[in-house]
Amino acid sequence: MPASTDQAIDYLPYKMRVEKITEETPDVTTLKLLFDDHQQAEKFTFKAGQFGLYSVFGYGEATFCIASSPTRKGYIECSVKRAGRVTQALHSLLEGDTIGFRGPYGNCFPVDEMKGRNILFVGGGIGLAPVRSVIWNCLDRRDEFGDITICYGARTVDDLVYKEELKEWEGRDDINTIFTVDPGGETPDWSGKVGFVPTVLGEAKISSDNAVCILCGPPIMIKFTLPVLVDTHGFAKENVITTLENRMKCGVGKCGRCNVGNKYVCKDGPVFTCAEIEEMPPEY
Amino acid sequence: MQELTAQLREKAKELLDAKTVDLVIGYGPTGDNGEMTAVFARKPEDVEKLGLNGQCFRNLAVYLNKPEVRKQGKPAIVVKGCDRRALNVLIRERRLAREDLHIIGVNCDGVGEPLMGKCKFCSVHNPEECDDVLGDQIEMPAEDGQFDDVGEMEQLSGDERWKFWSEKLGECIRCYACRQVCPMCYCKRCVVEKNIPQWVETSPHLRGNLSWNVIRAFHLTGRCIGCGECERVCPMAIPIGLINKKLTKLVKEEFQFAAGMTDDEKGPFSTFDLDIDTDKGIL
Amino acid sequence: MKEPEQKLVVPNGWLEALVRKLRVQGTRVLAPVERDGAVDFREINSADEMAANYVNTRVPLKEILFPRTETILEFDQPSGGDVVFSGVEANAAPTIVIGARPCDLSAIGVLDTVFNWDYHDTFYGQRRANTTFVGVACREADGNCFCGSVAGGAGENEGSDVFVRPTADGALLEIMTERGKKLAQSIDDAAPAAGKEEPLPVAATEERFDVEKIKGWLDDHFDDDFWLDVSLKCLGCGACSYLCPTCHCFDIVDESDWRGGERRRNWDCCSFALFTLHTSGHNPRPDQQSRCRNRLMHKFKYFVERFGRRACVGCGRCIRVCGAGQNIVNVLIDITRAEAATSGSA
Numbered sequence: 075m076p077a078s079t080d081q082a083i084d085y086l087p088y089k090m091r092v093e094k095i096t097e098e099t100p101d102v103t104t105l106k107l108l109f110d111d112h113q114q115a116e117k118f119t120f121k122a123g124q125f126g127l128y129s130v131f132g133y134g135e136a137t138f139c140i141a142s143s144p145t146r147k148g149y150i151e152c153s154v155k156r157a158g159r160v161t162q163a164l165h166s167l168l169e170g171d172t173i174g175f176r177g178p179y180g181n182c183f184p185v186d187e188m189k190g191r192n193i194l195f196v197g198g199g200i201g202l203a204p205v206r207s208v209i210w211n212c213l214d215r216r217d218e219f220g221d222i223t224i225c226y227g228a229r230t231v232d233d234l235v236y237k238e239e240l241k242e243w244e245g246r247d248d249i250n251t252i253f254t255v256d257p258g259g260e261t262p263d264w265s266g267k268v269g270f271v272p273t274v275l276g277e278a279k280i281s282s283d284n285a286v287c288i289l290c291g292p293p294i295m296i297k298f299t300l301p302v303l304v305d306t307h308g309f310a311k312e313n314v315i316t317t318l319e320n321r322m323k324c325g326v327g328k329c330g331r332c333n334v335g336n337k338y339v340c341k342d343g344p345v346f347t348c349a350e351i352e353e354m355p356p357e358y
Numbered sequence: 359m360q361e362l363t364a365q366l367r368e369k370a371k372e373l374l375d376a377k378t379v380d381l382v383i384g385y386g387p388t389g390d391n392g393e394m395t396a397v398f399a400r401k402p403e404d405v406e407k408l409g410l411n412g413q414c415f416r417n418l419a420v421y422l423n424k425p426e427v428r429k430q431g432k433p434a435i436v437v438k439g440c441d442r443r444a445l446n447v448l449i450r451e452r453r454l455a456r457e458d459l460h461i462i463g464v465n466c467d468g469v470g471e472p473l474m475g476k477c478k479f480c481s482v483h484n485p486e487e488c489d490d491v492l493g494d495q496i497e498m499p500a501e502d503g504q505f506d507d508v509g510e511m512e513q514l515s516g517d518e519r520w521k522f523w524s525e526k527l528g529e530c531i532r533c534y535a536c537r538q539v540c541p542m543c544y545c546k547r548c549v550v551e552k553n554i555p556q557w558v559e560t561s562p563h564l565r566g567n568l569s570w571n572v573i574r575a576f577h578l579t580g581r582c583i584g585c586g587e588c589e590r591v592c593p594m595a596i597p598i599g600l601i602n603k604k605l606t607k608l609v610k611e612e613f614q615f616a617a618g619m620t621d622d623e624k625g626p627f628s629t630f631d632l633d634i635d636t637d638k639g640i641l
Numbered sequence: 642m643k644e645p646e647q648k649l650v651v652p653n654g655w656l657e658a659l660v661r662k663l664r665v666q667g668t669r670v671l672a673p674v675e676r677d678g679a680v681d682f683r684e685i686n687s688a689d690e691m692a693a694n695y696v697n698t699r700v701p702l703k704e705i706l707f708p709r710t711e712t713i714l715e716f717d718q719p720s721g722g723d724v725v726f727s728g729v730e731a732n733a734a735p736t737i738v739i740g741a742r743p744c745d746l747s748a749i750g751v752l753d754t755v756f757n758w759d760y761h762d763t764f765y766g767q768r769r770a771n772t773t774f775v776g777v778a779c780r781e782a783d784g785n786c787f788c789g790s791v792a793g794g795a796g797e798n799e800g801s802d803v804f805v806r807p808t809a810d811g812a813l814l815e816i817m818t819e820r821g822k823k824l825a826q827s828i829d830d831a832a833p834a835a836g837k838e839e840p841l842p843v844a845a846t847e848e849r850f851d852v853e854k855i856k857g858w859l860d861d862h863f864d865d866d867f868w869l870d871v872s873l874k875c876l877g878c879g880a881c882s883y884l885c886p887t888c889h890c891f892d893i894v895d896e897s898d899w900r901g902g903e904r905r906r907n908w909d910c911c912s913f914a915l916f917t918l919h920t921s922g923h924n925p926r927p928d929q930q931s932r933c934r935n936r937l938m939h940k941f942k943y944f945v946e947r948f949g950r951r952a953c954v955g956c957g958r959c960i961r962v963c964g965a966g967q968n969i970v971n972v973l974i975d976i977t978r979a980e981a982a983t984s985g986s987a
Contacts, residue, residue, distance in 0.1 A: 083760035085713045085893070085904070086728040129904075131716040131724045132897035158920035159553045171722035293923065320925060321917055323893045326760040329909070330890035331916055333935075334925070336943035341759055355863050357917075357925040357935070388966060391784065395966030396874040416966075420876065426929050427873060531700075531709055531908065533879035539964050551915055559896050561710045561905050566896075591964025593699070593880045595679060 083326050087129055087174030088114055092167050093149065098235040099228075102200055103165055104141065104153045107173060119178075120144050122185055122207040123317065123345045126177025127325050128152055128164065136160035137322045139344070140178060141203040143210030150175070153203040153235060179325040180344050183208050183288060183315060191284050192220040196299060198271050198291025199228050202235055204317050204344075205290050209243075216248060220284065223250040227271040227295075230259030252278055272298040275307075282308040289316045289348075300348055311349035318343050318351070318358045334358050362410045362464070365492050366436065369462060370405040373434050379460050380431025383421050385414040396421060400430060410436075410492070415469040417585040419444035419541040422454060434460035434489075438469070439482030443583040443618030444541040450621050451581075451628075453544055463488030467496045476586045479504035487621070505607045507600060523568075529594040530567040532560065536588035536598055537574065542581045549573060571598060579605040580625045583618040643799050645815035648834035649825060652811040656739070657688040658829050663737055666827075671705060672739040673698050682738065691740060696783045697956060701886035702745035703752060705738060706768045709883070710907045713764065713893070717901030733767040737824065739775045744788045744956040746776045746800030748886030754948050755889050764906070773820045776801030782844035785957030787970050789846030792954045796843040806840035813838045849970060850977040852941065852951060858980040859942040863934070867979065871937075871972055872930040874965045879910035881959035881967070882936070887952045890916070911936050937972070 094106040109115035121144055127135040136158070142151035156165045167173065185208060193212060197205040212219050224243055228234045234255070244251045253266035254274045267274050271291065287309055289299060296316060303309040320332035320339045332339040335355045351358070370382040386397030386407040394413045398421075399405050419441050421427045437445060442463060448454045463485030468477030483496035511519065534550075537543040550558045550570055558573060559566035575598075582602045589599035609615050613626040663670050664686050673692045674683040680695040682705060716726035756765040779786075779795035788794050798804035802821035806813040813834060816825050825831065882888040892909040896902050909916060912932050918924045926932050944952040953969075960968050 081760050082763050082766070084728050084763040085906075087714075087726075089724075089726070129895070131726060131904075132718060132895050132902055134895040134904075135893060159556070161920070162554065168722060172724040174726065319919070321919060323891065323909075327758065328755055328760070328762060328889070329892070330911065330939075331909070333939070333943065335938075336946040357931065389968045389971045393966050393968075398870075398873045421873075424873075424877075424929070426869075430873075531879075531883045533883045533910070534913075535876070535878035535880045535962075535964050538876040538878035556896075560892070560894055561896060561907050563710055587964070591878075591880070593884055593962040595677065 083324075085176065085324070087127070087135075087176040088118075090150075090173045090175045092169050092171045092173055095167070095169055098153060098237070099233045101156045102153055102233075102235050103156070104151055104235075105164065105167070105173070106142075106149055106151050107175060108149050110172075115148055120150070121178070121182035122211045123182040123204060124178035124180050125325070125340075125344055126150075126152075126175050126179060127322075128154075128160075129174035129176075130160060130163035130167065131172070131174065133163035134160050135174070135176075135323070136164070137325065139204040139207065139317065141206050143207050143214060145211055145214035153200060153206075155200045177325065180340055181342065183345050185211055188212070188286050189218045190220060191286050192281065193222050194280060194285055194287040195222070195224045195226075196271065196275065196287060196289045196291070196303075197224075197226045198295040198299075199233060200235060201291030201295070202226055203290075205288055206236060206239070208288055213249075221250065222248065223252070223280065225252040225254075225271065225275055225278070227254040227256070227274065228259070229256045231255055231261045231264050233259070270298070271295050272302045275299060276302045280307045282310075282313070285309070285313065287314045289314055304348075311352060312347050314348040315345060316348060316351070317345050320358055362492055363408070366410055366462065366464075367405040367408050369490055369492070370399055370408055370434065371402050373460060374399065374402045374405065378432075379434040381427075382408070382434045382436070382462075383418050383427070384408045384436035384462070385410060385416070385418070398427070398430070408436075410464060412469055412471065414438070414464075415474055415590070417441045417444060417539075417541060417587050419448065420539055420587070422448065422459070423541065423544040432458060432460070434462055436462045436464060437485055437488070438464055438466040439485040440466075440476065440480060440583060440585050442485035442488070443482060444585060446618040446621040446623070447542060447581055447583060447625075448544075450618075450623060450625070456621065461485075461488040461490075463491040465491065465493035465496050467498055474586065476584055482619075505603065508604050508607050511600065511604070524564060526596050527567045527571050528564045530562055530571065530596060531594060532562040532567070532570065533593060535591040535593060539587045539591045540578070541585070542578055542583075543574075549577070571596075571601065574598075575601040575605055578602055580609045580613070580615060580627045581617050582606055642793060642797060643817060645798065645804070645817055646822065647816035647825070648836075649814040649816065649828070649831040650808070650811060650834050650838055651814060651828060651831050655811060655828060655830065659827060660685065660688040660739070662827050662829075669734050669736045670739060671736060694781070696779070696781055696786065697742045697745065697958070699884070699958075701748065701884060701956065701958060702738070702741050702774075703748060703886050703889070705736070705772060706749070706765055707752060707756075707889060707891075710905055711764060712903045713906050714904035715901070716897070716903070718897065718899065731764040731767040733771045735771045736768075737773045737775065739777075741774050741776050741801070742779055742956070743776055743795060743797040743800070744786075744792060744954040745886045746774055747788075747792045747797060747954045748956070749774070749800050751887040751944070751950065751952050751954075752889055754950070758948065773802045773824050774800065775803045775805060775824070777805045778807065778840065779844045780807065780841060782846050783957070785960040785970075786844070786846050786955060787849060787957060788955035790849045790955055790970075790973075791852055791951055794843070794846055796840075806843075808838055808840055813840050846955070850973045854980045854984075855941055855973055855976050856945060858976050858983070859938055861983075862979075863938075867975070868930040868934045871967075871975075872928075872933040875912070875929050875933050875967055876965050877912050877914060877929050877932070878964065879908075879912055880962045880964065882910035882912060883908050884958045884962050886954060886956055886958070887940070911939070937969075941973075 089110040090107040093108045096104040125139045129135040138152045141153045154164045260268045318339045322332045323329040327338045327341040373379045382399040385394045397407045465484045478501045481500045558569045671682045672685045673680045675692040679699045680692045756762040802818045804815040890909045892907045940952040
């Protein structure tokens, strides 16, 4: 049996306040949240890749990764795509409103083990959110890592999230960037690539030497990107790291809905290597 | 009965051999006690699992709604007269096309030991409009008093009825066995599963249970054919059939209508006719 | 079977006296009570209220520790976007449960694992700490009981605080835990057992399949037509899971009006199509065959691999309540046969 965290869980969230709302795309919003209680804010720590349950009282809880970096203290951010009951409610919040947050839960990206290695970040659509947490984590400790490449794609220019940050990354000379939109999604002044992420990635010059890849996006993108990483660029599946996003209610290994075989995504994940995922039954 | 079983197997084999259908949905004995449960014969050799006897009380029509069953191809289905009524409602509501279905009717003089309540008041012992019919014609008049239990309930005061139903519905655990076994509950997303807005509270407390059970009954008004499966499968023994029956009685009295007697009938709550509905509405 | 801390003999009438004493002290006592033909755990004031004959209760013992619905948080919603919320205390009055069956008590071990393997669930934990279980050996089983195949059988004392083995003129009490010792102090006329007491025979539940072999087959047959055959008749309701003493899946929902409301934890079930459905429309377990497979695999494979024990205790409730006539024993016997066929040909 895995080691116990030996903590009590009463499902009581932290009380947070919506500090800032950024409309990323027509259906994605980023919420910056501050702790209501300063002591809680000081004690709170998390690692890139961990998730939490965000609640709008009266509507319920929904699970998202923390999209901000653990190196930026005192607040957390989450990026939410409007889809269901709770995400709709999250989208209708105003700055200053109360929101509940419990977490952080789950494992994390092995940032410390990535020290000294080259990192390829691959994101698709809203899938950039968990990747962004690691990107800033690494950029805030830039000296500790080798080459950093960020490959990001969305359906259209409108659907690209974190547009200001994309510009910032593009302008830095210590990061390689490949930004793309799906064919038909470009605008006249789009200067990036046009093509699906796997295609664009396949054509790019990428080295898998001493490299690790962080890959998040819609299942269909992951399905077609993985062979490009492994067969074209020579990544070992152990070095391609992603997150699973099964439905969760508790986040702490009890409610029973996130299991894939004998693994609990909420406890053993959400971060898994593609080699680990290959060993699981295909129920994710 | 053995003769009927032999006839059924022969018919089923013929249909599967000729590829007239891809599967035969029927009854068959299972386990040590030979309980008659659903059997899905997909290959000619499977027909040996089929059987018929007086314990075939289940209404197999529900399986025609299940995507997993639909995926198996064109079905033949074994029905009693009461089950045949369920098919009529499904055909009338455009859930099924008559030509996509091979119906094996079984003339039935009642099921269960003792005889199930619904069988005493049955007026459809001999299913109509079937592709095949097994068994001899049954002459068996329906008994009077179909709605006696509803009448007894109506005699109670509002407070007494409230007490009765609060106790009974308070037990509901929201397993939705009643919905899942009902041939008429085919919505891809049930109203209780819709949460924008949240129409019905999903918690198994009295408030949520009342909402759920009342809305369930309302949705079946003029559609319920009285197979009684909901009440039979309820693990908490809630007399939900009685709620359906009350509404069936109302529909009979107010509209002289019984659901599922033909496949082109117009249900009272799914019909609008400018010549008949002469009430001045809000427009 | 565990070695008791202490063995006591008591004469007939001991239970009546114990319940009387506990009620005088104001202690909550739950026991199987028959109402409208169904036996369930209910509060009693006197041992006379207890059901005389019952194989087991309709709703399993789990509900005493893990209720079908419970409030876990309250909030009110004044204007201005500020929400005030607070946690709630678990309703965990000290409780003595009398007449629980060995299968259900064995299932409490499964729940203990789930609710404590990592984080410790406070609602479960508070009730667990305040509940004393008096188990009773089963003198009768029905055709659906199969504890002999998956658990310790009708005389298993593990999981009880006090385990009762009826004798011709009273009972032999096995005191299993500290909580049990505490309760034993309230039992009058108890004498240390001499070792020659003869408990009445317990119900026989023969072994009908081999759980080890079943696990072996499950290891190799995630993809198999067997799952379609098993699942076609499943209607996809939650009766089997809700009334299973080990099933512990839950949902968390908010319910409110304009003034405020509460967050609740409710039983949930992996047989429901919506259980794993993502908002995007993607469903990791999209059909009944994958859901039936998960339920069986969870009980006989995943849970074993994860926690070293099975999540099935053989109470037979899933068989009794299934509207479609699904019978897990038949399914497991079929797996045993399939296993024999594969290992025979290998």
